[in-house]
Amino acid sequence: MIRFRDASVVYDGGVRALSNLDLEIGDGEFVVVVGLSGAGKSTLIRAVNGLVPLTSGHLEVNGREVPGLDRTGLRELRSEVGMVFQGFNLVDRTSVLNNVLMGRLHRVPTWRTLLGRYPADDVALAAAALDRVGILDKARVRANHLSGGQRQRVGIARALAQEPSIILADEPVASLDPPTSHVVMRYLKQISNELGITTVVNLHFLDLATAYADRIIGLRAGELVFDGPGEDCDAAVFESIYGRSLTADDTMDKQAAM
Amino acid sequence: MTTVDRGAVTRMPEPTREWWRPVTWAVVIALAAWSLWGLDARWERLLDAPADLWDLGRLLFSDMAFERTGDLLVDMWESIAIAWLGTIIAGIVALPLSFLAAENLAGRFTTLVVRQVLNLLRAIPEVILAIAFIPLLGLTPMAGVMAIGVGSIGTLGKLFAEVIEAIDDAPVEAVDAVGGSRLQRLRWGVVPQVLPEISSFLLYRFEINVRASAVLGVIGAGGIGGTIAQTLQFKQFEVAGLGLVIVVVATIGVDIVSGAIRRRILRGPSRG
Numbered sequence: 001m002i003r004f005r006d007a008s009v010v011y012d013g014g015v016r017a018l019s020n021l022d023l024e025i026g027d028g029e030f031v032v033v034v035g036l037s038g039a040g041k042s043t044l045i046r047a048v049n050g051l052v053p054l055t056s057g058h059l060e061v062n063g064r065e066v067p068g069l070d071r072t073g074l075r076e077l078r079s080e081v082g083m084v085f086q087g088f089n090l091v092d093r094t095s096v097l098n099n100v101l102m103g104r105l106h107r108v109p110t111w112r113t114l115l116g117r118y119p120a121d122d123v124a125l126a127a128a129a130l131d132r133v134g135i136l137d138k139a140r141v142r143a144n145h146l147s148g149g150q151r152q153r154v155g156i157a158r159a160l161a162q163e164p165s166i167i168l169a170d171e172p173v174a175s176l177d178p179p180t181s182h183v184v185m186r187y188l189k190q191i192s193n194e195l196g197i198t199t200v201v202n203l204h205f206l207d208l209a210t211a212y213a214d215r216i217i218g219l220r221a222g223e224l225v226f227d228g229p230g231e232d233c234d235a236a237v238f239e240s241i242y243g244r245s246l247t248a249d250d251t252m253d254k255q256a257a258m
Numbered sequence: 259m260t261t262v263d264r265g266a267v268t269r270m271p272e273p274t275r276e277w278w279r280p281v282t283w284a285v286v287i288a289l290a291a292w293s294l295w296g297l298d299a300r301w302e303r304l305l306d307a308p309a310d311l312w313d314l315g316r317l318l319f320s321d322m323a324f325e326r327t328g329d330l331l332v333d334m335w336e337s338i339a340i341a342w343l344g345t346i347i348a349g350i351v352a353l354p355l356s357f358l359a360a361e362n363l364a365g366r367f368t369t370l371v372v373r374q375v376l377n378l379l380r381a382i383p384e385v386i387l388a389i390a391f392i393p394l395l396g397l398t399p400m401a402g403v404m405a406i407g408v409g410s411i412g413t414l415g416k417l418f419a420e421v422i423e424a425i426d427d428a429p430v431e432a433v434d435a436v437g438g439s440r441l442q443r444l445r446w447g448v449v450p451q452v453l454p455e456i457s458s459f460l461l462y463r464f465e466i467n468v469r470a471s472a473v474l475g476v477i478g479a480g481g482i483g484g485t486i487a488q489t490l491q492f493k494q495f496e497v498a499g500l501g502l503v504i505v506v507v508a509t510i511g512v513d514i515v516s517g518a519i520r521r522r523i524l525r526g527p528s529r530g
Contacts, residue, residue, distance in 0.1 A: 049435060079437035089428035089435075093526070094450040102446055106437035114445050142527065162436055 001027055002048055002166065002198065007057035009043050009222075017043035019222040020057070027165070028196040030189060032203050032213035032230075035241055040222040041202040045168045048200065049081040050074045062165060079106035082159025082197075084188070086171035088151045092144035096135070096154050099143050100126040103161030122161075129160035133187050149180035156187055167192070169201040173208070178252050185212050205252040206238060318499030330482065330501050334508045337481030340399050340474070341467035344406025349460045352411050356418030357444060363422065373416070380412030384470050388479045399480030406467050406474070414463055421455040422448060458520040468512050472505050 002025040009018040017040045025031055033041045046052040047059060050066050059066040064077055082103070090099050104122040105113050112118060118126075130136045133153040138146060143154060152172060159167050169188060173181035185201075189212050192199040203209045209216055210230040218226030218233075218241035225240050226233065239245055358364045359372040388405035395401040430447035438446065475483020482501055489498040 051431070051435060075437040075439065077437070078435055081435075083432070083435040085428065085432065087428050089432040091429040091432075091446065091450045093454065094446075098446075098450075102433060102438070103436055105433065105439075105442045105446065110439060110441060113442050144526075158432070158436070 001025070001060070001062065002200070003058075003060040004044075004047075005058040005060075007047065007059050008055050009040075009047060009052060010055045016222050017052075018047065018054075021222075021224055023217065023224060023227070025198060025200065027198055028192070030192045030199045030201075030212070030214045031217060032201045032209040032215070033217045033219060034203055034206060034209045035219035036243075037204065039219040039241075041204075041219055042170055043222075044219065045083075045170050045200060045202055048166070048168055049078045049083060075106060079162060080165050082162045082164035082167040084152070084155045084159050084167065084169040084172045086174045088148075088155045088175075090143040090151055090154055090158075092142070094143065095139065096130070096141055096143055096146070097123070097126060097139040099154055100129055100139075100157045100161050103129070103158045106162075125163070126157070126161045129157040130154075132160060132191065133157050147180075148176050149183055152176060152180075152184050153187065156184070156191070160191065164197060166198045166200070169199065171202050171204070173203070173205075181208065181252060188212075205250065206233070207251040209233070317495040318502065321496050322500040322503070323494075323496040324500065326497050326500060327504075330485065330497075330504050333475075333482035333485045333501070334472075334504050336399055337471045337475060337483065337505075338468055338508065338512065340402040340471040340479075340481050341406060341464055343403045344471070345410060345460060345464040345467050347403065347407035348410035348414050348463070349456075351407075352414035352418055353456070355411070355415040356422060357448075359415060359419035360422035362425070362427070363444075363448070369419075373419075376412045376415040376419075378412070379408065380416065382409065384409040384474060385477060388474050388477055392477075392479065397478040397480075402471055402474045402479035402481060405479060406471055409470070410463050410467060414459060417459045418452070418456055421452045421459070425451045454523050454526065457523050461516045461520050461523075465509075465513050465516050468509055472509075 002023075004021045004023040007018055007021045008016065010016050019040075021044070033044060035041050043052050047054055047066070048061055050069060054067050057067075061077060062080060064073065066077065069077060091102075098116065101118050101122065104118060104126065108118055108122055127136060127139065130139055133156050135146075135150055135153050135157070138150060138154075143151065146154065152175075155172070156167075167188070172188065173184050176184060185208060188199060188201060191197060201212075210233055213230045216226065216228065216230050216233050217224065218237065220241055220243065226237050228237075235245065238250075242250065355372055355376065358368050359376060361369050364372070384405045387409050388401055391401040391404045395404065425448060429451065430443055433443045433447040471479075471481050472483045475481035475485070476487040478484055482505060486498050486501040486505070489495075489501065
């Protein structure tokens with residue numbers, strides 16, 4: 001359960017990235033957050049695992065009040081929340097397996113992680129995560145030898161290896177081509193459904209959002225302007241989110257055809 | 259475009275007046291003149307130098323004492339061992355210091371202090387360090403090892419810190435996002451990114467240290483330098499000459515091997 005109450009984030013320099021947000025995301029939901037760049041999507045996601053602290057208001061994640069957490073508490077919370085990044089954020093110069101095992105850092109004794117001697121159970125878990133996204137055969141390959149789509153699947157496997165209750169995906173397909181984007185979105189959706197993992201995905205292509213989301217949240221200038229099922233998200237709703245009518249730039253399929 | 263507008267050149271901005279050019283030249287020339295005058299070198303001897311050099315060369319290299327090759331190779335090996343051990347010691351000390359000297363990992367005050375320590379270490383020549391270690395460790399190779407070790411910390415620490423400051427923040431953010439500790443952030447966010455460059459710098463420093471350790475022998479800190487200095491002193495030119503040849507050949511050999519390894523490290527494996 002993720003619950004924002006009157007939550008605001010103001011960055012240095014006065015930019016209001018989140019403005020008095022009230023939002024509740026239930027367990028196992030698959031939610032897509034849409035909005036222009038700068039609308040606060042990334043801030044919303046990073047607030048959930050405490051990478052961006054709230055300036056004011058309340059945020060409860062899995063029964064913890066995030067703004068009140070100390071370092072240890074934050075690490076505890078983050079170990080339960082997987083994160084998938086736009087730029088994949090893999091360590092290029094080490095193996096795919098080592099990247100996925102990073103998802104176990106909080107569970108394995110520190111000395112073992114420092115030496116890279118992970119227990120067999122954790123290696124098995126990492127292998128299972130790689131298998132789930134279909135790239136187990138790449139386990140021993142260096143991460144920089146993979147294609148973009150494969151790299152993002154490693155990112156998903158790393159999040160899965162945490163055995164998380166929540167996965168946050170920040171523009172996970174923004175660096176990928178359309179067919180690969182669909183593959184990655186299908187994996188995220190499938191994992192959420194089968195394992196009951198609450199998933200929050202940031203997207204800026206509306207067609208991709210309506211194709212996968214159970215629920216769409218529209219942000220505009222840090223404020224919630226839409227919250228409802230994907231099928232309710234029509235042209236009028238779109239205008240309220242983007243402040244203008246739909247153009248080819250806003251849908252992935254049309255943009256790919258250009 | 260079919261025609262070129264020749265008038266454009268007249269509308270081009272005037273070159274900026276570079277007042278510092280003549281000033282720089284004046285300073286360089288003045289310093290050179292001052293040095294010449296201050297050194298009080300005896301220039302007339304320069305005319306005899308080619309002939310003297312020829313004589314010295316003949317003494318050293320015309321009739322080398324090849325029966326001493328074995329001993330001299332053992333001495334050279336000692337010099338290389340001194341350089342290697344010293345470089346390893348320097349690397350072990352420099353790595354943690356470089357984490358503290360990198361602005362993206364440590365606080366502003368810490369980096370400032372650690373950088374000054376590194377600068378200080380860099381400013382002391384190895385020969386001075388060896389002279390300082392000889393009373394502690396005696397006229398032994400260990401004095402050479404410590405001189406090279408301590409003398410390399412400054413440069414290595416600074417180079418390592420610069421490599422660390424150039425890393426990509428994304429993997430570090432990923433370690434934070436999975437709930438990793440600060441140590442884990444270093445181990446899995448930073449170290450894999452910097453390891454190739456750091457190993458390469460370590461090998462490069464080893465190449466430099468092979469030269470330095472040969473020199474340190476002259477003041478008695480072990481290795482082939484000592485043998486060369488002694489044989490020159492006792493006018494055993496045929497041994498000293500062979501020693502010099504061995505130093506040059508071995509140094510070039512170390513450079514070639516080490517350079518090939520460094521290039522391979524930075525290129526990375528072609529696959530897997």
